[in-house]
Amino acid sequence: MLCESESLSDCERKYSQTEREALGLVWACERLHPYIYGRQFTLVTDHKPLEVIYGPHSKPCARIERWVLRLQPYDFKVKHIPGKRNIADPLSRLLGETAQREKHHHGSDEYVRFVAVSATPKALTTREVEEASATDPELIEVRKAITNGRFENCKAYAAVANELCVVGYLVLRGTRIVLPRSLHAQALTLAHEGHLGIVGTKQHLRTKVWWPGMDRAAEKHCNECHGCQIVSRPDPPELLRPTPLPDGPWRTQP
Numbered sequence: 001m002l003c004e005s006e007s008l009s010d011c012e013r014k015y016s017q018t019e020r021e022a023l024g025l026v027w028a029c030e031r032l033h034p035y036i037y038g039r040q041f042t043l044v045t046d047h048k049p050l051e052v053i054y055g056p057h058s059k060p061c062a063r064i065e066r067w068v069l070r071l072q073p074y075d076f077k078v079k080h081i082p083g084k085r086n087i088a089d090p091l092s093r094l095l096g097e098t099a100q101r102e103k104h105h106h107g108s109d110e111y112v113r114f115v116a117v118s119a120t121p122k123a124l125t126t127r128e129v130e131e132a133s134a135t136d137p138e139l140i141e142v143r144k145a146i147t148n149g150r151f152e153n154c155k156a157y158a159a160v161a162n163e164l165c166v167v168g169y170l171v172l173r174g175t176r177i178v179l180p181r182s183l184h185a186q187a188l189t190l191a192h193e194g195h196l197g198i199v200g201t202k203q204h205l206r207t208k209v210w211w212p213g214m215d216r217a218a219e220k221h222c223n224e225c226h227g228c229q230i231v232s233r234p235d236p237p238e239l240l241r242p243t244p245l246p247d248g249p250w251r252t253q254p
């Protein structure tokens with residue numbers, strides 16, 4: 001028997017009892033993946049409906065259905081044991097309220113850090129981007145605007161205002177880094193490595209970074225790339241060579 005425990009986030013706390021119990025099983029399976037993957041096992045729960053939900057004939061709501069799909073790689077049976085005979089959650093009940101809150105707070109900070117680091121293009125370091133962002137006049141305005149909600153001095157960012165957030169000096173749009181102006185050229189050159197063409201270059205950029213007008217900048221960069229111009233220019237058409245006229249009927253010019 002394996003013993004693991006976790007407390008719920010504020011959002012998960014709003015789930016119905018059955019959903020919380022169902023999520024518990026998904027969490028446990030994914031957490032214990034190295035031990036249980038590829039072997040038959042029994043999930044013991046004190047919540048009777050889970051036997052049916054994770055059974056073969058279940059028709060759960062969309063949220064639980066997604067979890068059922070997530071558990072498809074595992075080979076398991078759900079067994080119900082009443083709570084009286086199965087002391088549930090001893091570990092999470094040992095954690096104090098504050099300890100739990102701190103843990104979640106810490107967890108979300110770490111996650112945002114992780115997003116920032118993974119959004120940094122490979123040839124740049126997060127520190128490099130952070131240093132450039134700290135002094136970039138446009139991003140200074142954006143950071144102010146994110147805090148006070150007024151985007152008058154950086155109107156180009158207003159449309160995506162609710163996707164923006166600040167981590168240290170870095171500005172993120174969703175899971176992408178908003179690059180300071182001084183690094184645009186470097187990012188374009190990196191994304192265009194291998195001369196991928198406009199579509200490929202844009203795709204490369206979109207995976208990690210963003211700035212207002214990035215697509216147009218990518219198009220301009222590709223159109224002006226010397227290498228691409230030499231390679232993509234079509235061969236000049238051959239000169240017209242008229243057939244010489246024959247001397248008379250039934251004759252051809254040698």
Ligand SMILES: [Zn+2]
Binds near residue numbers: 192222225226228
């Ligand atoms: Zn090129």
